[in-house]
Amino acid sequence: MSVKSCEKIENSHVVLTVEVGAEEFDAAVNKAYHQQRSKINVPGFRPGKAPRKIIEGMYGAEVFYEEAVNIVLPDAYDAAVKEQDLRVVGYPQVELEKVGKEGATFKCTVAVYPEVKLGQYKGLEAPRAEVKVMAADVNARLKEMADRNARLVSVERAVKKGDTADIDFEGFDNGVPFEGGKGENFDLEIGSGSFVPGFEDQLIGMKAGEEKDIDITFPENYTPELAGKPVVFHVKVNEVKVKEVPALDDEFAKDVSEFDTLKELKADLKKKITEERKAAAQSAFEDALMDKVAEGIEAEIPQEMLDEQARAMVENLKYQLSSQGLGYDQYVQMMGGEDKVLAQAAEPARRQVRMDLAVRAIMDAEGLEATDEDVEAEYAKMADQYGIDLENVKKYLRAEDVKEQVLRAKVIRLVADSAVAVAPEEKKAEEKTEEKAAE
Numbered sequence: 001m002s003v004k005s006c007e008k009i010e011n012s013h014v015v016l017t018v019e020v021g022a023e024e025f026d027a028a029v030n031k032a033y034h035q036q037r038s039k040i041n042v043p044g045f046r047p048g049k050a051p052r053k054i055i056e057g058m059y060g061a062e063v064f065y066e067e068a069v070n071i072v073l074p075d076a077y078d079a080a081v082k083e084q085d086l087r088v089v090g091y092p093q094v095e096l097e098k099v100g101k102e103g104a105t106f107k108c109t110v111a112v113y114p115e116v117k118l119g120q121y122k123g124l125e126a127p128r129a130e131v132k133v134m135a136a137d138v139n140a141r142l143k144e145m146a147d148r149n150a151r152l153v154s155v156e157r158a159v160k161k162g163d164t165a166d167i168d169f170e171g172f173d174n175g176v177p178f179e180g181g182k183g184e185n186f187d188l189e190i191g192s193g194s195f196v197p198g199f200e201d202q203l204i205g206m207k208a209g210e211e212k213d214i215d216i217t218f219p220e221n222y223t224p225e226l227a228g229k230p231v232v233f234h235v236k237v238n239e240v241k242v243k244e245v246p247a248l249d250d251e252f253a254k255d256v257s258e259f260d261t262l263k264e265l266k267a268d269l270k271k272k273i274t275e276e277r278k279a280a281a282q283s284a285f286e287d288a289l290m291d292k293v294a295e296g297i298e299a300e301i302p303q304e305m306l307d308e309q310a311r312a313m314v315e316n317l318k319y320q321l322s323s324q325g326l327g328y329d330q331y332v333q334m335m336g337g338e339d340k341v342l343a344q345a346a347e348p349a350r351r352q353v354r355m356d357l358a359v360r361a362i363m364d365a366e367g368l369e370a371t372d373e374d375v376e377a378e379y380a381k382m383a384d385q386y387g388i389d390l391e392n393v394k395k396y397l398r399a400e401d402v403k404e405q406v407l408r409a410k411v412i413r414l415v416a417d418s419a420v421a422v423a424p425e426e427k428k429a430e431e432k433t434e435e436k437a438a439e
Helices: 022-039 052-059 061-083 135-148 250-256 262-295 303-323 328-335 338-366 372-386 390-396 399-417 425-438
Strands: 002-009 013-020 088-100 103-112 125-127 151-154 164-173 176-189 211-217 230-244 420-422
Touching (some): 013 022, 013 061, 061 103, 088 303, 135 262, 303 328, 303 338
Parallel strands (some): 125 420
Antiparallel strands (some): 013 103, 211 230
């Protein structure tokens, strides 16, 4: 194999002209002969026993050329890409220029990783929110904790909004029970929106032991079997329960934390909320900076790269839907076809590709590296963060992926450390209003 030419063309594509010599091509023809001879009938010979020369004499010398081309092309193309040190994207478009006893010549047009010209990535400005934690924030977090530690107690009265009703139910479509429409001793919080719209409201006023039929029409975007259909649910209320929330006092603090007093618990919550909000503000600050960096690059991005990223995003969507017990086919139907799903992924894919190109360009420009020690530290950090054994983390996460994660973090830190944080637009507007009022 030899590369006759490697020509760069527009939009980050190259045209490789690859030549396979006579000896190499003849070896491929011979391999094609051995693969196909059993399928060729030659008078006077048992199937698969006719010599190559006989078959070529009957059908022409080019009888095995097509298969020989299929045999020799992948290795020849890969060798050419390696020789020219190309970072290809996607699959090549191949044109067979000539083929014969003297060999074969291919012209391969393929997208390559684009050249990237960085814009400004140091000294950028981006908004960062000022973190304040008020007493109301701490009280709201305490209320959440109290709600999580509440218990349900039975009451002898009719169902009200906010109550939890223990119910038996069964749904009927034209008098026939439908799949998934039955439950027993199901605890339903009235007003939670857990059931089909209209169902929960019709339980209000019912008492324990009472039964009735509820008329419901399923939404148009429900499962195809029931979408838009009017059905009847037969419901029985077994028990009415209310949430009993514990008092916020020192005993509560002892029950839910390592602290002896409510005052100590509040102080700890304020510290944690402050840390959370600072982390969120810093993350939003870094995201805004990296968005600027990504939009500031100059690069001829091949469409193949964008399409590949969009497909990867759709594959990730399939996984997310599956983990939630939803079907991708159903989602596609709701969206109006797979073309619509891919179109929806186009803009996020464009942003992600530009981000990846920017990050890689900064790595190269700054000579950033991830050492073995960096990778080990990241493994340990993830094991601690998720409470997973270190060896299990290493088992499921490749070192190369962790290395890439470390490098990305270094890029973001480099950009953020040199950046200037400014007040968010809404904060600036408040300050201007205050200044005018003072005048």
